[in-house]
Amino acid sequence: MNLVDLSGNLLFTAFIAYLVGTILFGGAVKGSKNEASASNKRWGRLGIIVTIIGFLAHLGYFITRWMASGHAPVSNMFEFTTAFGMLLVGAAILFYFLYQSPLVGLFALPIAIVILGYAAMFPRDIQPLIPALQSYWLTIHVITAALGEAILAISAVAGLIYLLKNIDMTKKSKERAWLEFFMYTIVLVLGFIVITVGFRAAGYEAAFDYVDKNGAQAEVVYHMPALFGMNEYSPKTEGTMQPLAEMPAIINAKTLTTFTWSIIAGTILYFLIRLITRRRIAELVKPLAVKANSQLMDEIGYRSVLIGFPVFTLGALIFAMIWAHEAWSRFWGWDPKEVWALITWLFYAAYLHLRLSRGWEGRKSAWLAVVGFAIIMFNLVAVNLVIAGLHSYA
Amino acid sequence: MSSIKCECGHLNPEGTDICQNCGRPLSTEEKSKKLADMRYDGAAIRSKTHKRTVVDKIWNFFSSVKIGVSIIIAILVASAIGTILPQVFYIPGGGANEAQTARYYEDNYGIFGQIYNALGLSDLYGSWWFMTLVGMLGISLVVVSLDRGIPLYKSLKNQRIDRHPSFLKRQRLYGEGQVDDPDAVMKKAAEKLKSQRYNIREKNGAMLAEKGRWARWGPYVNHLGLILFLFGVMLRALPGFYVDESMWIREGETLAVKGAPGLYLENKGFTFDVYTQENTDEVFSEAIDRVGSVASNYQTDVALYETPEGELPGSTNADLVKEYSIVVNKPLKHEGFHIFQMDFKLDELSAMTFALENKETGESLGELTVNLDDPQKEYDLGNGAKVELLDYYPDFSGFEDGEPQTATPVPNNPAFLFKMITPEAPDGETSFVAIRQTLEPLGENTYKLAFQKADTRDVSGLTIRKDKTIPVIVLGGVIFMIGVVQGSYFNHRRFWIRKSDDGKIQVAGHTSKNWVALQRELDAVTEYAGLPAYTDQRDKEEQTDKPEGDSNS
Known part of the structure; x- marks a missing residue:
């Protein structure tokens, strides 16, 4: 078995371990009256052991892939997202040991699993580094930034648990609707995974010629039936679906098609779940959160921002500026990715000020943490794939 | 300015929430709260x-x-x-x-x-x-x-050790109770707290244990860093602090470095490499198959020259400073100037070769090569054949009022107006030659200039930067990081323990953050010293939300 295969197998092992870990943490939470009971400890310990095994396997994937390619595996969408998932689990383990609460693990692991699933939808082959990425700052900047984001994400996990516990699901309210919307977006990611895997298994392919925004001829291959056609497209593959609408050159119709398919699949999935269980998803998950200690979740949420904020600042802003100064001749250039890192930073700065000076604790704090996570995800997904900039490597 | 006199006799400035001496609540707002507002220790x-x-x-x-x-x-x-x-x-x-x-x-x-x-x-x-x-x-x-x-x-500097019982009672962690031997309990508590690296001060049967006070300065330190950073950014607007230029330099050319008087740069060659199946490791083969060619290197080999001190401006006398290969991520650095590889143009035309041919017989009277950097007025082919270059349009963009136009001085689309002097036509025939286009504006010619070959070279796009504000910005960044770490990773923790004559002990604890850790420490002290049990006075399941705008800050 060569390094690349080994690396792939380790990643798969980690994925399975996280699934098992989720179930074990679920057992810990379900079988206990409160956070500190004995059965909770037994299941919780098993859960954390399996999670650590998964994390070590994940780390093994990271190291072997690094050895195989000769550079830190954080250079494209698949690699970065997978590393982010790993660091998220690492942060969850850290907080387990800080607060001995299996709940954070129970909610962080499924999110890590979804993130890994999302990562696997991108090309997984090992790519050589383009000139802009050939720097040791790639390793330093990207890993530190991802670590900061992973620690900050724990605050969203704690916030989510807090909200699930404290929002009344029986009464109609804005909070209940927003919480459900958050659940719906997670289902949309699942929809993206399902639809991508589905069409991939079917081997769907449709090629088109089109005219790009510089007026040059180009070719594009869709792996899903084209709902939207590229600018002045003409089909090259026989017997495939014709696009329903043509898009102007500035819109990437292929990305839009994938996005639309994901929404369709995710929405169908969501309504299937609602139909079968006859409950809101937030309501389905709520029993797992009711045993949470709100005060503790609030504390964990705040603590993770406190720990994550300096790491994020260092990685996503300071190291980023140093590298930008070396590679692009200026330390700051208002590139969309830079701007969104700044936005994330400003957001958490606002979180801290609101909490310290205006007493935004508990529920408000929890909402802010969830919004912060949404901003981080937006920077990872939308800014890379939709908004064109210097960071569009995927 | 008026002041508030506390029951203990201390005069506090107006606006004080908690007496700076004894710790009794002063303002009506503060008195109405169950727990003391410890944000600025109640200071005005x-x-x-x-x-x-x-x-x-x-x-x-x-x-x-x-x-x-x-x-x-x-x-x-x-x-x-x-x-x-x-x-x-x-x-x-x-x-x-x-x-x-x-x-x-x-x-x-x-x-x-x-x-x-x-x-x-x-x-x-x-x-x-x-x-x-x-x-x-x-x-x-x-x-x-x-x-x-x-x-x-x-x-915090002037805080009193023996705070009033009401101050202790209004702390979030609080306990009170009778003990058999208060002095022994206090002594053991002090012992344990010392082992937890608390700084202990005692006075009148009261104890103040404190550690990590410096963490409280974290926010002010990081704000100072940010102020410096913004100041550094502002400095850029001043002349001389910031140079940002870019230049195109062709292979073989030597040009003055823009924005850097006295520096000259020679382009000794530009290299553009791609990854191929042959030159890379096997692990990359799948990706290269999928994506096609991937750039691996952009590089300009340069020599940097500098005119010696005291030389007159414009002097061409320059010493070699160094030879360097500028690649992405590795700029050339010299005297605060950074020169970056930013852009390139491959295969710009540098010379074009034509043959003077008889249109009917195809017989050639010889060849001429026009160097596009230095076009000559006249090219003598010998045997009475000669070509005069009447005009040169480096970037031909069409005719305006019958006159050929050039869009830029860059040879993207060169065009020439030639006069061909041959034994057959000693007065000369005029021919307008552009790429894939020949016009004979003054009537039918016997001869034409047939394109033979073109020489090309690459052009490097370089950016020249000098930023004198960097030290200020770096200092700001470093101070910010120190402040943010100081404020985030360290906590200011305090315990107040007080005994009264009737054998009662009061214990109270406060921390700037991380209450769980504070409780753990207090648990250890309580167990070791036999302190009365404490409670977290903020109800565990209480909704901690306050209505908006109630704490005015």
């Missing part, structure tokens, strides 16, 4: 005490955290809007030409782009209002740090 902050003059009002505006957070949110939202469409400096032409910019946004993004550009959102980060927002944030940082930092510092 300037913005609460001075409310009369215009200066006070401005001061109070900027010292408000509510305003500070509003400014942060405004910058955040504005920044996000600026990423919807590319900013002017990322579009072709860089926004130098207003009409061209407007056309770009209209052509590419339709009516939305037109509005976006018209509203100035296409150059949002350079707009006066965005800079004003950042400036306001800077002022807010200064004011808020002075407003809160100084009272907090004084209050």
Whole structure:
């Protein structure tokens, strides 16, 4: 078995371990009256052991892939997202040991699993580094930034648990609707995974010629039936679906098609779940959160921002500026990715000020943490794939 | 300024919430609370005490955290809007030409782009209002740090050891009870707290254990760092602090470095490499198959020259400083100047070779090579054949009023007006030669200039930067990081323990954050020393939300 295969197998092992870990943490939470009971400890310990095994396997994937390619595996969408998932689990383990609460693990692991699933939808082959990425700052900047984001994400996990516990699901309210919307977006990611895997298994392919925004001829291959056609497209593959609408050159119709398919699949999935269980998803998950200690979740949420904020600042802003100064001749250039890192930073700065000076604790704090996570995800997904900039490597 | 006299006799400045001497609540608001508001240890902050003059009002505006957070949110939202469409400096032409910019946004993004550009959102980060927002944030940082930092510092520096029982009672962690031997309990508690690295002070049967007070200065240190950082950015506007130029330099050319008087750069060759199956490791083969060619290197080999000190400007006498290969991520550095590999053009025309041919027989009278950098007036082919170059259009863009035009001085599309003097036509025949186009403006010719070959070379796009503000910015960044780590990773923890004559012991604890850890420490002390049990007075399942705007800060 060569390094690349080994690396792939380790990643798969980690994925399975996280699934098992989720179930074990679920057992810990379900079988206990409160956070500190004995059965909770037994299941919780098993859960954390399996999670650590998964994390070590994940780390093994990271190291072997690094050895195989000769550079830190954080250079494209698949690699970065997978590393982010790993660091998220690492942060969850850290907080387990800080607060001995299996709940954070129970909610962080499924999110890590979804993130890994999302990562696997991108090309997984090992790519050589383009000139802009050939720097040791790639390793330093990207890993530190991802670590900061992973620690900050724990605050969203704690916030989510807090909200699930404290929002009344029986009464109609804005909070209940927003919480459900958050659940719906997670289902949309699942929809993206399902639809991508589905069409991939079917081997769907449709090629088109089109005219790009510089007026040059180009070719594009869709792996899903084209709902939207590229600018002045003409089909090259026989017997495939014709696009329903043509898009102007500035819109990437292929990305839009994938996005639309994901929404369709995710929405169908969501309504299937609602139909079968006859409950809101937030309501389905709520029993797992009711045993949470709100005060503790609030504390964990705040603590993770406190720990994550300096790491994020260092990685996503300071190291980023140093590298930008070396590679692009200026330390700051208002590139969309830079701007969104700044936005994330400003957001958490606002979180801290609101909490310290205006007493935004508990529920408000929890909402802010969830919004912060949404901003981080937006920077990872939308800014890379939709908004064109210097960071569009995927 | 009026002052408030506490029951203990201490005179506190107006606006004080908690007596700075004994710790009794003073303000009615503070008295109504179950728990003491320990944010600034109850000290009076300037913005609460001075409310009369215009200066006070401005001061109070900027010292408000509510305003500070509003400014942060405004910058955040504005920044996000600026990423919807590319900013002017990322579009072709860089926004130098207003009409061209407007056309770009209209052509590419339709009516939305037109509005976006018209509203100035296409150059949002350079707009006066965005800079004003950042400036306001800077002022807010200064004011808020002075407003809160100084009272907090004084209050913590002068804190009394034996606080009033009511102060202890109003702490979040609090316990009281009878013990058999209060002195022994206090002694053991002090012992344990010392082992937890607390700094212990005792007075009149009361004890104050404190550690990590310096963590409280973290926010003020990081604000100072940010102020320095913003100051550094502002310095750029001063002349001489900031050089930002770019230049194109052809292979073989030696040019003065823009923005760096006395420096010359010679381009010894540009290299552009791609990854192929042959030159890379096997692990990459799948990716190369999928993506096709991937760039692996952009490199300009240069020699840097400098005119010696005291030489007259314009002198061509220059010494070699160094030879260097500029690649992406590895700029050439010299005397504060950084020269970066930023762009390139492959295969720019450098010379064109033509043959003077008889159109009917195809017989050639010889060849001439026009060096596009240095076109000659006349090319003598011998045997009475000669070609005169009447005019040269490096970037031919068509005719205007019958005259050939050139768009730029760059040889993207060279065109020539030749006069061919041959034995057959000693007066000369005029021919206009462009790429894939020959015109005979003055009638039918016997001869033509047939294109033979073209020589090309690469052109490197280099950026020259000098930024004297970097040290200030780096210092600001370092101080910010120190402050943010100081404030985030360290906690200020305090315990007050007090015995009364009747054998009762009171214990209270406060921390700036991380209450779980504080409780763990107090648990250990309680067990070791036999302190009365304590409770967290903030009910565990209480909704901690306060209605908006109730704590005025």
